[in-house]
Amino acid sequence: KQEVTQIPAALSVPEGENLVLNCSFTDSAIYNLQWFRQDPGKGLTSLLLIQSSQREQTSGRLNASLDKSSGRSTLYIAASQPGDSATYLCAVSEVWNSGGSNYKLTFGKGTLLTVNP
């Protein structure tokens, strides 16, 4: 059974600092990995999607890397801003039925990020 772990559980940094969020997964047979942002009481916003064949993806101040063989991913946030404060979730996609026609996401518990002005 796939398990996704995120470290740290919470992080508080001053504005402007660069930071790294970590995600690890136990089964490397994944199709892709996604990083999401969740604001309090809200749904999920997809930030970055990395296919299993890729090593990293970038979007603005965000960079996500994937080392599938070691079961690790990192989300790098450059020049953090108070508006980045949210919970960041990591999720891996894998086949869930024997026919291989459907997939499901397994989520970590998230990292609660607070960026202080």
Next chain:
Amino acid sequence: GAVVSQHPSWVICKSGTSVKIECRSLDFQATTMFWYRQFPKQSLMLMATSNEGSKATYEQGVEKDKFLINHASLTLSTLTVTSAHPEDSSFYICSARGASRLAGGPIPGFFGPGTRLTVL
């Protein structure tokens, strides 16, 4: 990106009543919909997966007679919490996905904004 809506966004009900939550894909046909539950400070836990026109597949530990899922059309899935109890209070999120695939893997699903259920 594609839009998924949920209704209601929050609901408060008395213990023993049933509550229906709707999940709609607004601008694409969702062949597969997923229902998740999230308790405070916990991860999203998949409850069930439904393909349009088929019975839902429930994850281990999720009571299918308590959490009724209907996916009767390509744009609508409903989750009905029957005889709700305080322990069912949670944040319920749906995700919808179309039939196509990216090279090498599934396309990502799009998530609804969630429904906060409070059972008194």
